[in-house]
Amino acid sequence: MEFSTLTPGHLTIAASDFDARPMSYLENGERLGYEPAVARAVCAKLGLVPVWQNLPMSEFYSTLHAGQCDVVWFNQAVTAERLSHSRFTRPYGIYDEAVIVRADSPIHTATDLQGMKLGGLADSTNLALGEQFADVTLVPFPGSDQVLPEMLAALRAGEIDALVDDELVLITAAEADPSLRLAFTVETRHPFAIALRPTDEDLRQALDQTLEALLSDGTLAALWGQWIPWRPFPFV
Secondary structure, eight states, X not given: OOOOOSSTTEEEEEEOOSOBTTTBEEETTEEESHHHHHHHHHHHXXXXXXXXXXXXXXXXXXXXXXXXXXXXXXXXXXXXXXXXXXXXXXXXXXXXXXXXEETTOSOOSSGGGTTOEEEEETTSHHHHHHTTSTTOEEEEEOOOTTHHHHHHHHHHTTSSSEEEEEHHHHHHHHHHOTTEEEEXXXXXXXXXOOEEOTTOHHHHHHHHHXXXXXHHXXXXXXXXXXXXXXXXXXXX
């Protein structure tokens, strides 16, 4: 399987250091979570060493297309807009979206959001979902490497009334903080995958075939079960 990477023997990954458990987070300098575990499994099969770059999410694709990394591998939903400039592997996960609120909030359904301030990551599928809620003031947050903690802090402080994000991440945030609760989930079923430049088709095929092999031998299901045991593995 012939392919090339920015640095031979390494896969340079655009990602972010913020705590997005169970998908990705840092602990004692080590990157943990479902996505890093999958990245290590893929790289082991391809004879590569994964190297993560900490970037604001708003700089992921400019860094990719400037040739300063090999892939974007950090909670990347496959969307029509992203497909207009990048290519993706097969998905290694599927996620829904959810809304989190303060524990004493009257918000329990999408209808309850009317007249409220709803925060979300700028230019994301999350905020695109927020646009579908009636009579809601959207508050976009720029994609810094601390964007999730910043959004949660804004929610706790009352600067926003609710926050929309990936359900897997918000479940963990609500469990960790009794002052917050998950209000409701929207079954959007977004696939997330690895993004590459269109010119790197050989690398995309190598990553794709490796993900397929890890799916077939049960590795992906085992890693999902380790990091996200409360949700059934989305591929059968």
